[in-house]
Amino acid sequence: MPGTDTSYLRYVALGDSQTEGLGDGDDIGGLRGFADRLAEHLARHEPALQYANLAVRGRLAAQIHAEQLAPALALRPDLATVVAGVNDLLRPRFDADEVCTHLDAMFGALTAQGALVATITVPDLSRVCPIARPLIPRVTELNEGIRDTARRHGVIVAETALHPVAGDPRLWSHDRLHASPLGHRRIAAALAQALSLPGSDDTWTHPLPPQTLPTGVRAVGTELRWAAGFLGPWLLRRLRGRSSGDGRSAKRPLLHPVLDASLTAPDDRRPALDDRRPVTDG
Structure with a gap:
């Protein structure tokens, strides 16, 4: 079990777009995301930490297993995060047992x-995206x-699904599928607490101040803009059998x-992750 005296030297993140960092930065200035933020937290207490992020947007659990597990094992991490399954539950044919078979293989190989x-649990997104209500059983x-x-x-499981704040729209980006910078920060904090890292606590579970949401015509306009800007293109990719991750590889x-820039820069800026000294073996 983790404890406050535990030191990690090699952290490897496996997953899809959430782990890659979509919603927290962009492809021009660079993506940050919860895994980068967790790496920064770790590096504050262990400056020798080495960090790799193998995640690629759009990947299904089977693809994460097939493409990322072997490279992750080759890096011999002493800490790994594995987040998979959201892209699967958005597909017409969803099989939770199949997803968990792939999780079982990844968990087993890494822990062995x-x-x-x-890992983390998946929040109920129906507060953020009402059309997601049919997905609640999934x-x-x-x-x-x-x-x-x-x-x-x-x-270790960070139970993000159990806290109502996870459904606050302010924790989600405009596409309603990826966490916002604030959401990624809270996911990182949830993992830090689950791992009992120094400086972690339960403040990530605290609700945000009340906000006034649009109603009437403004609410309808918001939904129409979202459908045109995000839902439509997503459905079009599905019909064409394409993925947002086609042709992409891991960012790290x-x-x-890890050079922790959060101590000297605003929190919404991308951290300075030092890519000058790759380490592939021990």
Whole structure:
């Protein structure tokens, strides 16, 4: 079990767009995301930390297993995060057992090699995106599978699904699928607390101040703009059999030191992650 005296030297993140950092920065200035933010937290207490991020947007659980597990094992992490399954539950044919089979293989291989593994549960997004209500049973089934699979392998679970604040629209980007910078910060904080890292606490579960949401014509306009800007293009990619991750590779495939810029720069700026010294072996 993690404790405040635990020091991690190699952190590897596996996953899809959330782990890659979509919603927190952009492809021009660079993506940050919860995994980068967690790496920064770790590096504050262990400056020798090396960090790799193998995540690629659009990947299904089977693809994450097939494409990212072997490279992750080759990096010999002592800490890994594995987040997968959201892209699967958005597909017409969703099989929670199949997703968890891939999670089981990844959890098992990483823990057998000596890594501590952490993951998260999926929040109910119906507050953010009302048309997601039909997906609630899928989310519930996936979360139950994540918990059961994690329990078998001693994997740490950050229970983001259990706290109402996870459904606050301010924690989500305009596309309603990826976390906003604030949302990524809270996911990182949830993982830090689950791992009992120094300086972590439960403030990530606290609600945000009340806000006034648009109603009437303004609310309808907001929904129409979202449908035209995000839902339509997403559906078009599905009909064409395409993915947002086509042709993309991991943004940080090798282990590198983390230079924590959050201590000297505004929180919404991308951290300075040092790519000058790759480390592929011990």
